[in-house]
Amino acid sequence: MNKRQVWLLTMLFAAVVAISVVIAGGHNSLQAASSVGKDTLTMITSPDYPPYEFYDTKGGDRQIVGFDIDIANTLAKELGFKLKVMESDFNGLIPALQANRADFVMAGMTPTPERQKNVDFSIIYYEAKDTIVAPKGSNFKQPKDLSGKKVGVQLGTIQEQNAKKIAEKVTGIQLKQLNKVPEVIQEMKSGRIDAAIVEDTVARGFAQANPELEFNVIPSESASGSAIAFPKNSALVAPFNKVLQQMKDKGELAKLATKWFSVNAKVDAASSSAAKGGLNLDFTRIFPDIPFILKGIPITLLFTLLSVFLGLIWGTVLSLLKITNIKPLTWLANAYTSVFRGTPLLLQLALVYYATPQLTGYDISALQAGVLTFTLNSGAYMSETIRAGIQAVDKGQSEAAMSMGVSYWLMMWDIILPQALKNILPALVNETIGLLKDSALVSTIGVVEILRSAQIVGANKYIYFEPLLFAGLIYYILVMGLTFGASALERRLRQSE
DSSP states (O other): OOOOHHHHHHHHHHHHHHHHHHHHHHHHHHHHHHHHOSSSSEEOOEEEEETTTEOOOGOOOEESSOOOOHHHHHHHHHTTOOEEEEOOOOHHHHHHHHHSSSSEEEEOOOHHHHHTEEEEEOOOEEEEEEEEEETTTOOOOOOEEEEEEGEEETTTTTHHHHHHHHHHSSSSSSEEEEESSHHHHHHHTTSSOOOEEEHHHHHHHHHHTTTTTEEEOOSSSOOOOEEEETTTTTTTHHHHHHHHHHHHHHHHHHHHHHHSSSSSSSHHHHHSSOOOOOTTTOOOGGGGGHHHHHTTTHHHHHHHHHHHHHHHHHHHHHHHHHHHSSSHHHHHHHHHHHHHHSSSSSHHHHHHHHHHHHHHHHOHHHHHHHHHHHHHHHHHHHHHHHHHHHHHHHHHHHHHHHHHHHHHHHOOOOOOHHHHHHTTHHHHHHHHHHHHHHHGGGGGGGOHHHHHHHHHHHHHOOOOOOHHHHHHHHHHHHHHHHHHHHHHHHHHHHHTO
């Protein structure tokens, strides 16, 4: 073999090896997708925790962005998946995994022994530290300085668990758990608590947006940080760990941390130039985010109208069962009403949202779960109102209809129900108004309606009152519009009397 032939064979062999590597690499990138039997992964998070995850609200956008989102997109791309992002309150993230509503959680979550009993975790992808946030001049530099103080923490977080450990060692600490970090900060600014324990990256943003606050890092006794949570025995843990380690080795995680955890990366100038004194209200800080909040109106109205319409139908059915002569049906309708009127609406909502996938296998959406829950609940209340309206109609009309041979159901539909509904219209309007305001409860399962939108803006801007007051104004305008429309309809119906 001459040198030319050797050179050609060498080049051919190198080409074959290169092609094999490319094919193998492509195969490995898709191996995770084939092992779980789907091409889209669902990530669930709590997007009220900048800079880890939060909504980009400028221009009315409804896109979740942040440190965790960038990492998740890289993971999905490297492993050959598409990514779908869902949201929930932080304390609902692990229940969502257990209910098979999501494939993994990214929310700045720290692995703890308690959490590891219920879910699996990836390797740590970011080290974090706890801080004591307090009004300037408080001089709370160490846990022992919190003796005899009221301390706020976010419910379900590692900070809550660490605060409990501190309270066991330092006497006199009173803990107050709240759902969101902005609520904790607001409690402190209102003077109801003396300090808060918050992660350092988040504390930095609040301190910059609120110059009257300071924070000091708590010396950590053990390493802690953020990891990805998975359902128990998930096939995704190993491939995720492999990609995360590669991102660490290449410095990609460090670059993303620099991008998102920069002091000025997440606080707008308008947010950090807060007025001093009084209630510290400055609505100019939320002007750019008003379109985002307004986009919650159609969702709120859709939810309310669907719930009222379906609840009215279901309530009518229940009311007819209650006045029928068939005793088992009457007993069943009364028992149903008793259960739904005797249990909290928020509990019913959580059960429908989290239990439905486990019991039926159907991945019910947050909006569907809200409509179904409010339909079942409002039906129970409306049934009593409709029953009273039916029984208020003069009995002579039903007796006359029956004497003329009109069937019972036709008589109810054509004669009794129209009169009953006209009599109970004010009560139905009150129920509708109640549903409109109670629709804010669906924010707990991730529906971005009016209240949730305002809370998101508040979390992004590190402020509290302004977005909530604006949301309250929107609710008031909607309720007044509904009341005016109902009054006009009632006057129109009275003209026929």
